[in-house]
Amino acid sequence: MTNTYDGAPSDNGVPSYLRLYETGELERRMSVLVDRLVQCDICPRRCVVDRTKGELGYCRSPHRVLIASACAHRGEEPVISGRRGSGTVFFANCNLRCIYCQNYEISQRPDLFAGQPGGVGELANVMLHLQDDLRCHNINLVSPSHFVPQILEALCLAVPRGLRLPLVYNTNAYDSVETLKLLDGIVDVYLPDIKYSSNKVASRLSGASDYVQVSRDAIREMHRQVESRLVVDDEGAVRRGLILRHLVLPGGLAGSEESLRWLASEVSNQVTIGVMSQYYPVHRAGEISLLGRRVTRQEYIAAIRVAHDLGFEHLWAQEPGAAAHYRPNFSRDGHPFERE
Numbered sequence: 001m002t003n004t005y006d007g008a009p010s011d012n013g014v015p016s017y018l019r020l021y022e023t024g025e026l027e028r029r030m031s032v033l034v035d036r037l038v039q040c041d042i043c044p045r046r047c048v049v050d051r052t053k054g055e056l057g058y059c060r061s062p063h064r065v066l067i068a069s070a071c072a073h074r075g076e077e078p079v080i081s082g083r084r085g086s087g088t089v090f091f092a093n094c095n096l097r098c099i100y101c102q103n104y105e106i107s108q109r110p111d112l113f114a115g116q117p118g119g120v121g122e123l124a125n126v127m128l129h130l131q132d133d134l135r136c137h138n139i140n141l142v143s144p145s146h147f148v149p150q151i152l153e154a155l156c157l158a159v160p161r162g163l164r165l166p167l168v169y170n171t172n173a174y175d176s177v178e179t180l181k182l183l184d185g186i187v188d189v190y191l192p193d194i195k196y197s198s199n200k201v202a203s204r205l206s207g208a209s210d211y212v213q214v215s216r217d218a219i220r221e222m223h224r225q226v227e228s229r230l231v232v233d234d235e236g237a238v239r240r241g242l243i244l245r246h247l248v249l250p251g252g253l254a255g256s257e258e259s260l261r262w263l264a265s266e267v268s269n270q271v272t273i274g275v276m277s278q279y280y281p282v283h284r285a286g287e288i289s290l291l292g293r294r295v296t297r298q299e300y301i302a303a304i305r306v307a308h309d310l311g312f313e314h315l316w317a318q319e320p321g322a323a324a325h326y327r328p329n330f331s332r333d334g335h336p337f338e339r340e
Contacts, residue, residue, distance in 0.1 A: 274318075
């Protein structure tokens with residue numbers, strides 16, 4: 001992965017959520033979010049089901065948080081993975097239905113996790129294991145949007161036991177601004193996707209007919225909270241900031257140029273972006289003829305050129321043909337990215 005990023009050193013190494021815990025503000029926000037599970041409106045779906053009584057909405061997620069996998073992930077952006085790996089927690093289920101999802105084994109098979117151990121106590125234990133035993137640089141919460149209340153509950157358990165790592169909110173950006181505002185000062189690093197520039201495409205490929213406006217509002221709110229500059233520690237691992245990911249899709253389906261132009265004009269071209277070439281046909285991708293192939297070198301280079309032309313200086317670019325290095329396997333025990 002080519003790196004044209006130059007981060008700023010950290011002012012201090014203390015996550016903001018520690019101060020919020022000390023003042024009682026973390027617990028207050030947690031209570032507000034947990035109360036909303038009674039008529040769940042945590043994400044933009046606003047299903048208003050009572051998850052505390054086992055009712056299931058679009059994400060098919062109960063009140064109990066479901067952990068699909070946890071590991072020291074070394075395949076993220078360099079400032080996320082660092083030298084010791086990112087403490088990655090993959091949550092089960094999702095509030096999108098991407099027909100090409102590389103994590104479909106855990107995002108769209110709720111039956112696989114319904115009977116497995118979980119809960120906020122287990123999540124707190126996992127966070128501390130990633131910090132104390134695996135010595136990861138951060139806690140990387142993958143697909144967290146539908147479990148935000150439970151994440152804060154787990155934080156309230158883990159902080160008094162010594163949790164001190166920065167939190168990375170690794171999201172598809174289909175997030176509620178109302179929920180994100182309650183994460184201000186809790187999340188240290190936002191890592192959202194910017195998937196599409198067309199709602200028609202978003203509806204067909206991910207089941208979200210309002211994705212463009214919802215994700216753009218969410219990204220604006222994330223930028224308001226942490227701004228453009230990445231703050232890194234002495235080891236070069238990120239402590240605070242915003243990194244946006246854009247996956248180039250075959251045939252221009254992602255609307256790469258329009259999304260990057262919006263980002264440059266409406267947010268900032270000083271934000272850090274990762275333009276990814278790792279798309280590969282998987283899950284139900286064969287339902288769309290254009291998705292039945294990988295991205296060509298020409299398609300990917302065109303997106304990189306647009307980013308450079310728009311003045312993005314902080315950019316990670318994958319080598320064309322990177323797909324083989326980013327294929328998880330959640331069907332077996334152990335690290336989903338380790339090769340057998």
